Structures are given as structure tokens and as C-alpha cells.
Amino acid sequence: xxxxxxxxxxxxxxxxxxxxxxxxxxxxxxxxxxxxxxxxxxxxxxxxxxxxxxxxxxxxxxxxxxxxxxxxxxxxxxxxxxxxxxxxxxxxxxxxxxxxxxxxxxxxxxxxxxxxxxxxxxxxxxxxxxxxxxxxxxxxxxxxxxxxxxxxxxxxxxxxxxxxxxxxx
Amino acid sequence: xxxxxxxxxxxxxxxxxxxxxxxxxxxxxxxxxxxxxxxxxxxxxxxxxxxxxxxxxxxxxxxxxxxxxxxxxxxxxxxxxxxxxxxxxxxxxxxxxxxxxxxxxxxxxxxxxxxxxxxxxxxxxxxxxxxxxxxxxxxxxxxxxxxxxxxxxxxxxxxxxxxxxxxxxxxxxxxxxxxxxxxxxxxxxxx
Numbered sequence: 001x002x003x004x005x006x007x008x009x010x011x012x013x014x015x016x017x018x019x020x021x022x023x024x025x026x027x028x029x030x031x032x033x034x035x036x037x038x039x040x041x042x043x044x045x046x047x048x049x050x051x052x053x054x055x056x057x058x059x060x061x062x063x064x065x066x067x068x069x070x071x072x073x074x075x076x077x078x079x080x081x082x083x084x085x086x087x088x089x090x091x092x093x094x095x096x097x098x099x100x101x102x103x104x105x106x107x108x109x110x111x112x113x114x115x116x117x118x119x120x121x122x123x124x125x126x127x128x129x130x131x132x133x134x135x136x137x138x139x140x141x142x143x144x145x146x147x148x149x150x151x152x153x154x155x156x157x158x159x160x161x162x163x164x165x166x167x168x169x
Numbered sequence: 170x171x172x173x174x175x176x177x178x179x180x181x182x183x184x185x186x187x188x189x190x191x192x193x194x195x196x197x198x199x200x201x202x203x204x205x206x207x208x209x210x211x212x213x214x215x216x217x218x219x220x221x222x223x224x225x226x227x228x229x230x231x232x233x234x235x236x237x238x239x240x241x242x243x244x245x246x247x248x249x250x251x252x253x254x255x256x257x258x259x260x261x262x263x264x265x266x267x268x269x270x271x272x273x274x275x276x277x278x279x280x281x282x283x284x285x286x287x288x289x290x291x292x293x294x295x296x297x298x299x300x301x302x303x304x305x306x307x308x309x310x311x312x313x314x315x316x317x318x319x320x321x322x323x324x325x326x327x328x329x330x331x332x333x334x335x336x337x338x339x340x341x342x343x344x345x346x347x348x349x350x351x352x353x354x355x356x357x358x359x360x
Binding site: 023034035039043050074075077081082085088106110112121122127141142144152153157161162 | 209212213218221222223224228229232239240264266267268269270271272273274275278280281298299302303306314315316318319320325328333334335336337338340341343344345346347348349350351352353354355356357
């Protein structure tokens, strides 16, 4: 299948937002999506963007259609330096099995290497065996299973309480 | 909305007196990298992985204090008369950076939180974590995220007591890593 991977533009945010919801449905968490294409536009295309993004396009009758996306950002390990975190990787179901997901992941890794990143991280749900198999086949290691890392989050009231506890001026 | 503020733009150093120990939380500067590097080594030893630390003081200076920094830092400092037995006044730190949730938007990730053993139990760790949360909120974040090793029961209990939740245990998210040869192959587009 003929496809193109390119950096996302601001105008892609509506398509990306739609696919974010499709991915959330796949992960059985559609009620968790709180942001819209407007936040994506503001946060990804400002002077200091919070994330980078790619889209996958295929030709269609009247131009091209966006059929997949990836969202990633730079992080840091104080032991080894810059790293990249792959937040989302998604291809519409009817376009899977054609190398599009792999091509987007390769592109993220290439961009990460150019910025001297030493590793790529991501999270996957423990029941999502197709995705786990995909990443393990690419040489990924499951740090939760092998080293016992647990991902911890503060949000809502707990986050507010933490903020309130900060030293005041 | 404004871009994320640098820690030094948010507030001047602030003092706390907790359990008879004065301490200050402030933005880290280039000159702090020597002490941050020292404390990173101490934290790695605590987590039993000292041989994995490859980053030097110079790397921290380049990666944290350039035009597009990979991280931000805050330091906990005590007055001279409270210095450590080895003579240090910089006794704790946190390194953090901004991340993104495609569901919830802006988030802050706390990569390291460390207080020297002889200064624990005085509220310094909690003050550092709260400061990261405050800076995150000022930048428009709605989540503070970080990782903890499952055998580190003392840390897990501390964090859970502050109201956070374990995303791995509760939702089943596993952290995956691709590095070394695997990352090389991925970057080259190998099948």
C-alpha cells in the first residue's frame, strides 16, 4: 500500500482528535478523553510545544486521507540522558497490517536518535497482547514485568492538595 | 495560554521551618549541577543501580540549561549551621519535565525526588514534590506523574498517603523500553 509519513500540521488536529477517540474506544476508556482538537492545536503548535506528532496518509479519490498518527515528546533519564516517550501510536483498523504503524515507530526512533536520545519509552495495557507482541518483536523490554516499575499519578483533588502544600512566598 | 514558566520565573526562593529545620526550595542553577550529580549518584545507590549512571555533571549542565532544556530542576537547601556531616547545604532535589496526555492535555513528570538520608523526616521531600505540582499547575498541567519500583514500599506508602494512585496496579499499564541495538534497528527502519 502506498502511504506517506509526515510531521503533523495544525490543520491535522481535527483528524488526530478523532483518532484519539477511536484509540480510547479500543482501550475501553472513551470517557477519559477530555481534550479536543483546540487543545491539541494550542499545545502542539506553540513556541514551546508540549508534544511532537506525525500522521500517516494514503491516497484517496479526492486527495489524501489521514489514517494514522503518533504523538511523542522528549523526556530525561538522570542516569543516561535524553529519551523519547511515545504517547500514542494508532492506525485505523482497515489500514493495519500494511507496515504503517511500524513506519511511524521507525520515524519516531529516527527523530529521537537525531536528538541524541538513548531510548524510547511507552506504556501498554497488560491485556493488549497484539500491541505487547508488536513492541517485544521490535526489541522492547517490559520494565514493569521485569524490573517492577509502577506508574504513579496525582490528579484531581489529590493534585490540588499537593499544590496547596507547596511552600508559599 | 503562556508557555511553561521556568522555575525561576514563578517565585523567589521560599523558606520553610518544619520540625526545627529551616530549608529553602528554589530553582536549580547551572552551578547546582555538581551537587545534583552527587545526589543522583546517591539515589542510584539507594535504588541499587549505581553502575547504570552514565550522565556527568557536564551532561546535566548541557541538557538542563540550554535553549531547549530536557528538564527543569529545584533544589532544597539548608543554612550553613545545618550542613550535612560531609559539609553539604544542598540536601535534596527534584528533576521534572513537561509531558502530554492525548486524553487530558498538559502534564508534568517528576523524574527524580531525593532527600539526603540525614535530612529526611522533616518535610523536605513533600515540599519538593508540592513545588513541582505548583510549577506544573502554573504551566497548565492537570497531572503529576512519576514511577516507583514495586519493592520500594516506603516510597509507595508515602506517595499513596498523599492521595495519588498506582496506574500500573489499577489500570494495568506496563512501562516498555526500547534501547541499544533495538533502538538502532528501529531508527534504521529494519523489519
